[in-house]
Amino acid sequence: MREAMERSNEDPRGALVRPYAVTRGRTEPQRDIAIEAILLTTQRGQQEARFAGRDKQAIASLCDGRAQSLAEIAAYTRLPLGVSRVLVADMVADGLLALHEVAQAHDDDRMQLLERVLSGLRRL
Numbered sequence: 098m099r100e101a102m103e104r105s106n107e108d109p110r111g112a113l114v115r116p117y118a119v120t121r122g123r124t125e126p127q128r129d130i131a132i133e134a135i136l137l138t139t140q141r142g143q144q145e146a147r148f149a150g151r152d153k154q155a156i157a158s159l160c161d162g163r164a165q166s167l168a169e170i171a172a173y174t175r176l177p178l179g180v181s182r183v184l185v186a187d188m189v190a191d192g193l194l195a196l197h198e199v200a201q202a203h204d205d206d207r208m209q210l211l212e213r214v215l216s217g218l219r220r221l
Contacts, residue, residue: 128186132178135164135197136185142193152176153188160194 138146138161146157155174159165165173171181188194 128189130167130182130186130189130196131198132168133166135166136160136170136189137164137195137197138162139192139195142188146188146193149188149191149193152184153193156181156184156188157193164197 138157142157143161146154149157152174156170159170159173167181167185168178170176170185171178174181176184185194189196
């Protein structure tokens, strides 16, 4: 993880490369990925990410052996969230990353949780 961050600091392109250039002008990902979705590098990603480009290689390095959320990937690579979302969606489609969606809770479950938290706060 630290290596990926150090490489992003050493990049001679710096702020010269616009985000739309990284995604080849695309602003919408191939699939919708939640900001809290968990991602891991696949076996294929470990072998092929170095051929996918600098940014995708950095993402694969971050997620290799350590689960990362989309938000963490954007923060560590210092890429805008929208750019990270497009790149990650491409990597999931190519089989370089495994996507683990966060389970959606029902409204009733959320309401019960909020009521328990509020009750606990009142007791303090």
